[in-house]
Amino acid sequence: MSEHRYDLDDLLTLMAVLRDERLGCPWDLEQDWDSIVPHTLEEAYEVADVIERRAFDELPGELGDLLFQVVYYCQFAAEEERFDFHDVVHILTAKMLRRHPHVFPDGTLATRRTDATAAEVATSQVHGRWESLKAEERAERAATSVLDDVPRTLPALSRAAKLSKRAARVGFDWPDARGVIAKIREELDEVEQALAAEDREQAGEEVGDLLFAVVNLARTLNSDPEQRLRATNTKFERRFRYVETSLIEEGTFGEASLDEMEYHWQRAKGTESNC
Numbered sequence: 001m002s003e004h005r006y007d008l009d010d011l012l013t014l015m016a017v018l019r020d021e022r023l024g025c026p027w028d029l030e031q032d033w034d035s036i037v038p039h040t041l042e043e044a045y046e047v048a049d050v051i052e053r054r055a056f057d058e059l060p061g062e063l064g065d066l067l068f069q070v071v072y073y074c075q076f077a078a079e080e081e082r083f084d085f086h087d088v089v090h091i092l093t094a095k096m097l098r099r100h101p102h103v104f105p106d107g108t109l110a111t112r113r114t115d116a117t118a119a120e121v122a123t124s125q126v127h128g129r130w131e132s133l134k135a136e137e138r139a140e141r142a143a144t145s146v147l148d149d150v151p152r153t154l155p156a157l158s159r160a161a162k163l164s165k166r167a168a169r170v171g172f173d174w175p176d177a178r179g180v181i182a183k184i185r186e187e188l189d190e191v192e193q194a195l196a197a198e199d200r201e202q203a204g205e206e207v208g209d210l211l212f213a214v215v216n217l218a219r220t221l222n223s224d225p226e227q228r229l230r231a232t233n234t235k236f237e238r239r240f241r242y243v244e245t246s247l248i249e250e251g252t253f254g255e256a257s258l259d260e261m262e263y264h265w266q267r268a269k270g271t272e273s274n275c
Helices: 007-017 024-032 033-052 059-077 084-097 123-140 154-169 178-197 199-222 223-252 258-273
Strands: none
Touching: 007 059, 024 033, 033 059, 033 223, 059 223, 123 199, 178 199, 178 223, 199 223, 223 258
């Protein structure tokens, strides 16, 4: 006898029961729009983590946790008679149909292309159309700036990348990566000037400008800064753990000089390059 497989309707029913005032879960009943946001961010990062680790056996569970956040918000909205999960699905599908005219010429699933035309459309053309359609949607929402709908709650690196990308679309950008590198050097000089003046507050502000310039360099190289920094964090952790283990084996952990730690750091790098 095969195991029963739950579907989306079962998940929506489960959420409704959890939020039932008489039969539901006390913890779930205490939740609201704001209390769930930190969980949503955490679940999104956990999805990114398992993908970057290529731990695909963990991915269904993590995607389920992320989907559950969406179901939560839809339940709150349904209780307040704002919208429900089916409205979200409808709006999303309609938007994707509208943004893919090279696949759905008339904006409906029934009129999807049956020839090879869609595959022959260049990626650059698709991206251009996508951005044009998004710009039209922003105009319909009476946006007053190309920066209007960049969420303030994004991680700072990701938001910096989005802000600079939006500005670049209307021509506020360097012609190539060399211009960004020059800006990075300029910002680093300003950090050094502030430190020379013993103005730590100003130095801190200049470091922020330096980080923003580095994010622009990542964008210019078509590299996601948040993803790159996560990868570097992982690399640093791996190498530093090697340093720790080496010093513990030598009996000098906590007492080693910087030169000694640097020696083991270089060994860690060498070990990786020989793999």
